[in-house]
Amino acid sequence: MQEILEAIRSADTTPAQFASIPxxxxxxxxxxxxxxxxxxxxxxxxxxxxxxxLHLDEVPVPELGPGEALVAVMASAINYNTVWSSIFEPIPTFAFLSRYGRMSPLAKRHDLPYHVLGSDLSGVVLRTGAGVNNWKPGDQVVAHCLSVELESAEGHDDTMLDPEQRIWGFETNFGGLAELALVKTNQLMPKPAHLTWEEAASPGLVNSTAYRQLISANGAAMKQGDNVLIWGASGGLGSYAVQYALAGGATPVCVVSSPEKAALCEAMGAEAVIDRSAEDYRFWLDEHNQDPKEWKRLGARIRELTGGEDVDIVFEHPGRETFGASVFVAKRGGTIVTCASTSGYTHEYDNRYLWMNLKRIVGSHFANYKEAWAANRLIAKGRIHPTLSRSYKLEHAGQAAYDVHKNLHHGKVGVLCLSPEEGLGITDHELRAKHEAAINRFRANGTQDAAAVPAPALAGQSG
Known part of the structure; x- marks a missing residue:
């Protein structure tokens, strides 16, 4: 691993030299x-x-198949699917691996007694399998997390509709929270040159998800002038939705849970911010009954902030806790677009407000390759910025997942894999200088670097 790391850190290493490293x-x-x-x-x-x-194990390097790449992972990040995996909800991920393993002898590699997690990475290609033409050893890359087979017709208009669509590192093995990772090469995209390894790793899943959910015709198809209600607007997903709304000429109405998170939204340029904790919104009277009066109070507050207008789009991901309110506050003919249910999967809402006001609920899940590529392109051009607030070392990934589970974080939490320290990997210093403040915005709001954060190390066992 040290030889691989030294080759990556040297600007003179050729593709042939990368290919010759054992x-x-x-x-x-x-x-x-x-x-x-x-x-x-x-x-x-x-x-x-x-x-x-979560454990930190030594595991065997998997066999490299056709159309695949073995990547040396410099950095990764925590997503909510890692939290779900770590607490074995809604089901243990080994059910996904077993199902995948039954598909083919090559897929059987994934069905193991252990599951290497992680759905983000930045790093360097070490090897490519048969039939790969667009990528070579030495390429600096990031990876999106859509794994598809594309042997069925259903996936060829929108690859997210492939019946064998899976999320890499969640529904497949050999994910990005590791020193090496196995990906399909149609997951690879160029690493943004002005970002560090940990910054480049952090947008992948959430940035692509926000792009499809809010911008794409497959999602809400946001347009200039729209009002967009964004739950969890300073979080890993919502922070990208805020940036897309602002960049696209829409007005984000940001919902957060603390003054610190409100300040982050304002720093991004948002003017309409609701601190739901300070304003004490309680959408549920008890475990079984919601409070429509609170929906109405939220709707009135939104109109105060928008000059009397309801929201065209609700950017939903909390799920059960907020969904009734989301359906209510969307304007007549508006759209509630949902990509997750972090507070519970069983949603309840008053359907009269949906059907009688011609509103739409749109399901949105990650992104296809074209959408992920477009989202990464905006990162690479400095139009959308990473929202990394903190990075942990690989042996402290359990603490990183705990932070996300307990909502102790802002933006994204990164994990250093092969990268020995933060700040490495920048090759376009001129572009970075133009956006340094925006890149560091989430770091500058009450967070610490990995070295300063005491955290228990993961237990190490042999694979």
Whole structure:
């Protein structure tokens, strides 16, 4: 691994030299263990601790198949699917690996007693499999997390509709929270040259998801002048939605949970911000009954901020806690676009406000390759910026997942994999200088670097 790292850090290493570096037989990866899938049974979700379930193991390097690449991972990031995986909800991810493993002998590689997690990466291509033409050893890349087979007709208009569509590092093995990762080469995109490894790794999943959900015709198809209600507007997903709304001439109405998070939205340029904690919104009277009066209070507050207008689009991802309010506050003919349910999957809303006011609910899941490429292009051009607030070392990935689970973070939480420290990997210093303040915006708001954060190391076991 040290030889690989030295080659990456040298500006003079050629593709042929990268191709000649021996690939080690084992690598370190953040894993779940199949025999521990029941460890949290009977506990409330909020009490399940990722630091107990995540391990740092030495695991064998997988066989490289056609159309695939082995990537040396410099950095990765935590997404909510890593949190779900770590607390074995809604089901243990080993069910996904078993299903995938039944598809073909090559897919059987993924069905193992351990699961290497992670759906983001930045790094360098080490090897490519048969039939790969667009990528070569030495290419600096980021990866999006859509894994598809494309053997069925359904996926050829929108690859997200492929019946064998999976999220890499969640529904497949060999993810990005590791020193090496196995990806399909149609997941690869060029690394933005003005960003560090950890900055470049952090946008992938959430940036692409926000792009499809809000901008794409497959999502809400936002247009200039729209009012957009964005839940969790300073978080990993919402912070990109805010940037897209502002860049696209829309008005984001940001909902956050603290003054610090409100300040982050304002720093991005948002003017309409609701601190739901300070204003004490309580959409549920109890476990079974919502409070429509609170929906109406939220709608009135939104109109105060927009000059009397309701929102054209609601950018939904909390799910159960907020969905009734989201359906209510959308304007007549408006759109509620949802990509997740972090507060619960069983949504309840008053359907009269949907059908009688001709509103639409649109489901949106990650992004196809074209959408992910477009989203990464905007990052590379400095039009949209990473929202990285903190990075942990690989052995502290459990603490990183815990932070996201407990909502202790702002923006995205990064993980250094092969990269020995933050700040490495920048090759376009001129472009970076133009956007330094925006790139560091989330770091500058009450967070610390990885070295300053005490965190328990993951347990290490052999794979």
């Amino acid at each position: 690939v080690p037989e084992h690598y370190r990866g953040v894993t779940l263990h199949r025999d521990e899938a029941g460890m949290f049974e009977g506990q409330p979700s909020a009490d399940k601790d990722p630091r107990r379930s």
